[in-house]
Amino acid sequence: KAGVTQTPRYLIKTRGQQVTLSCSPISGHRSVSWYQQTPGQGLQFLFEYFSETQRNKGNFPGRFSGRQFSNSRSEMNVSTLELGDSALYLCASSPGPLGGPGDEQFFGPGTRLTVL
Amino acid sequence: AQSVSQHNHHVILSEAASLELGCNYSYGGTVNLFWYVQYPGQHLQLLLKYFSGDPLVKGIKGFEAEFIKSKFSFNLRKPSVQWSDTAEYFCAVNGADNTDKLIFGTGTRLQVFP
Numbered sequence: 052k053a054g055v056t057q058t059p060r061y062l063i064k065t066r067g068q069q070v071t072l073s074c075s076p077i078s079g080h081r082s083v084s085w086y087q088q089t090p091g092q093g094l095q096f097l098f099e100y101f102s103e104t105q106r107n108k109g110n111f112p113g114r115f116s117g118r119q120f121s122n123s124r125s126e127m128n129v130s131t132l133e134l135g136d137s138a139l140y141l142c143a144s145s146p147g148p149l150g151g152p153g154d155e156q157f158f159g160p161g162t163r164l165t166v167l
Numbered sequence: 168a169q170s171v172s173q174h175n176h177h178v179i180l181s182e183a184a185s186l187e188l189g190c191n192y193s194y195g196g197t198v199n200l201f202w203y204v205q206y207p208g209q210h211l212q213l214l215l216k217y218f219s220g221d222p223l224v225k226g227i228k229g230f231e232a233e234f235i236k237s238k239f240s241f242n243l244r245k246p247s248v249q250w251s252d253t254a255e256y257f258c259a260v261n262g263a264d265n266t267d268k269l270i271f272g273t274g275t276r277l278q279v280f281p
Contacts, residue, residue, distance in 0.1 A: 084269065094257060094271035107268040141211065149261055149269055154199065156269065158211035 053077065055144050055159035063165045069130040072162045076123050076144030082106075083125040084149065084156065085117060088139040097140075100125055101148040129164075137166045169194045171260050173272035180248055180279050188243040188275050190232075190258030200241040201259040201269075202232055211257070217241065228252070253279045 056075045064070050076083050085097040096109040100119035117127040123144070129136055143156035172191045180186060192198065202214040215226025222234040232243045241258060258272040 086271075093273040094259075096268040096270065099268060109268060143211075154261070154269075155201075155213055155216060157213075158203075160210045 055142055055157055057140075057142050057159040057162050059162060060160065061163045061165075063167060064132050065167050066132055066134060068132050069128065070132060070164060072127045072129075072140055072142075072164075074125045074127070074142030074144075074159060076125070076142075077157055080144035080146050080157070081123055082145045082148050082154070083119055083123060084143045084145075085125070085127050086141040086143065087111075088141055088161070089137075094141070097127070099149050106148055132166045134166050137164060139163050169260060169262065169268075169270045171258055171270050171272040173256075173258055173275050175275045176273070177276045178278070180277070182250055182279055182281050183247050184279075186243070186245040186248045186252070186277070188256055188258075188277070190241045190243065190272060192239050192241065192258075192260045192270075194239075194260060194262055196262050198260050198262060200232075200234060202226065202230070202241075202243050203257045203259060203271075204254050205257070205274075206254045214243070214256070248277075248279050250279050250281050253277060 058073045082101045084099040086094050088094045099107045103119045114130045119125045139161040141161045142159045145154045145156045170193045174189045200217040203211045204214045205211045215224050217224045217234045225231045255274045255276050257274045261269045
């Protein structure tokens with residue numbers, strides 16, 4: 052079974068631009084979560100989508116948004132990029148929603164975003 | 168609000184030494200607990216998890232963790248580490264009520280020297 056894939060793997064943008072990251076979950080997984088990983092803050096939860104609905108959201112500004120499609124693929128969008136948005140963005144999929152018995156998460160390799 | 172604390176930020180051991188990484192969480196309800204590992208250049212992968220039942224959980228590669236509810240702890244242990252255990256280890260928790268997010272600790276970097 053193929054793992055979680057994320058595209059692109061690396062991205063360089065400038066302040067003020069917007070960016071869209073993509074995540075394809077493991078086949079059959081319906082939950083997709085997004086995390087931001089930085090050296091200073093560690094891993095921080097952005098949001099979770101399950102069956103095309105956002106179930107949970109972390110403490111990030113409204114510039115961070117996402118969506119999930121009917122095939123469970125998910126995209127994350129960040130508008131008006133700031134220097135502090137430079138991070139590794141990780142996507143994780145699980146068969147069931149977070150908090151339930153099937154919520155073991157499988158992580159993708161991440162997208163390394165650099166904002167100049 | 169949920170939070171997870173990993174008090175050891177950087178641990179350095181020699182091969183064959185015993186390992187214990189601390190993890191404490193704050194949450195009022197029933198929790199699911201996880202330890203993830205990130206080897207150099209690789210992505211996060213699950214080491215072990217606790218949902219219910221026996222509080223002593225065994226994971227991959229000889230790791231185990233013990234859930235002590237009264238101490239809100241879920242410490243990771245391994246009796247004898249190997250050089251290949253060099254990695255970053257993350258403790259994570261979520262509430263077992265279908266509404267909560269997965270909260271990670273800040274991670275512990277383990278270096279094992281031969």
